[in-house]
Amino acid sequence: MLVLDTSAILSGKFFGSNIATSPKVIEEIKPKGHSWRLLEYMKSVGMEIVEPPEEAIKIVERAAEKTGDLANLSQTDIEVLALAYYLKATLLTDDYSMQNVARELSIKYKSIIEEGIKEKFYWIFKCKSCGKVFEKFHKICPICGGKIKRIKKD
Template sequence: MWGIVSYVLDSSVLLSGKDLLLDDMYCTPEVLREVRSKGPTVQLMSMIETKVEVRSPSEEAMAKVSELAGKTGDVKRLSPTDIGVLALAVDLQATILTDDYSIQNVADEMGLAYRGLSFPNIQKKIEWGYRCKGCGRHFDEWKKECPVCGSEIRTTPKTISRISSASSDKNE
């Protein structure tokens, strides 16, 4: 049986200027704040006010997303707003509409459906690690500087795996 698919929208999707002809759309208060800070058009604000429900994610979902983003190494790439988008999708079991590859990476790891709007979905899932620019040592957690030589720590892919074409279409 086909049901209505709910969508959680990130800021870039709302600011893209594209018509969103979807029925069940949500965003977080932080997404709305980001959109308002960019000087949105009257049409965009009208669409948000009439077609998008603004909801806050649960604390439990926020903690779950933050923990998993730490494990994939995406935690440094995600803003608090991004974490909120993922958490709201967890709460609603909704499809995330985003062109942000870090959000898609974590969504895939969590088993959440996602779709890109202006760009194709990610093709590979990346687990991020950290490597010292000076001595080359690898770390599982981000550090400001290498504890061995004091050099800068860089983010680097630790593992890369191919995503099946059905991964991003879990709800559809």
């Protein structure tokens, strides 16, 4: 089974009938247009729309926090990852943060257009002003109020 994120549907490609996605992905596709028609066709040939269990969502959130990707994931991304985890399916996405978390959770993934990640990354967060390093994401530095940037952990 394949679990599709929004970009997979927007790619305009058809992935067969053994596919699933989350309700939040459906909400992101605008009615009318090519992507909507393709989505409607996918649903007509058996695409499942499944809400992942809360426990799977929590597992994904913990893994995303561990890798440092949580701030880069939308609620839709988290739900799609949780669905792939729950169904033990292959995730279709070009989103590198989603691929990184998938790798952390041993979820198989495939890219649609982009090459995809080759290795798992862990991220830390560093203030551009004072240089303070944080393991967890902050929108602004709690020390000096400066901007925070994400950097690869050595």
